[in-house]
Amino acid sequence: MKREDIARHLLVTCSARLDTDAGPQGTAFFVAPGFVVTAAHVVGGADGLPVRLSEGQHRWRGHVADVRPPSAGEMAATAPYPAPDIALIGIDEGPEHACALLGKHFPGEGVRVMARGYTPTFDHRSVTAETETFRLTGLLETPDPACKLLKLGLGEVTRGMSGAPVLDLKTGEVIGMLRTSRKLGSNLGGWVVPASLIRLLWPEEVSLANDFFHRKDSRWRQAASQLGARPSSKKSAPAGGGLSIGSIEADVVSVITGGNVDSVNIEYGPVNRRRPGSGTR
Secondary structure: OOHHHHHHHHHHHHEEEEEEOOEEEEEEEEEEOOEEEEOHHHHOOOOOOEEEEEEOOEEEEEEEEEEEOOOOHHHHOOOOOOOOOEEEEEEEEOOOOOOOOEOOOOOOOOOEEEEEEEEOOOOOOOOEEEEEEEEEEEEEEOOOOOOEEEEEEOEOOOOOOOOOEEEEOOOOOEEEEEEEEOOOOOOEOEEEEEHHHHHHHOHHHHHHHHHHHHHHOOHHHHHHHOOOOOOOOOOOOOOOOOOOHHHHHHHHHHHHHOOOHHHHOOOOOOHHHOOOOOOOO
């Protein structure tokens, strides 16, 4: 299987379309059991706002649990939204799900990445999933000294991609959340909130829970390990030679599409009932 196909399957397992009562708004992705992140401007900076998420046949309901920075209504209408422009959404109901493997460090410049978001590109009415590849070309300092944005180039960020996960095509880690385009209608790319900052903002709800998820469920790491593997010259693997890429693909995709969510075998705590910063588990 091609590297890009593996990457797309990984992104499918963690990303979702985000809707509110006003209609389609953008994209979000699962970062921990019971939690997703999206761009704050996607939800208008509104703490507590009810949202609906969907991916394939699966549906979730949730609410905005935290916004960074906290926003008054007039701030939400500004362009651009102040850095870091990210919101944490708690899941109120819906099936269990996989979580993106969040990176812990800044990736090196020049790496190839892929993003997956929900856009109206096809006919400007229907909202469908769209992927795009980019190169990481630099960093942007913001007025918030704690926030440096990753700079993407050589790819187009279209409307609806705000909040999308951005995956390193070599390591299989999600390096951050796609925030905004650098210029709509061009291949100038976009700005990304780094995964390391997402971890820092919500150390318990996201960082610790993300690590726990991937210690318990190794399928994402198994699939990601194939991204950097060299093609084998052998036509078939020897008996007892371990997992094939076909079985890895089936395992990863089944997390969302297989129906038997209990096979994930994760001990989920009641994280969706706690607000960020509310204390220990």
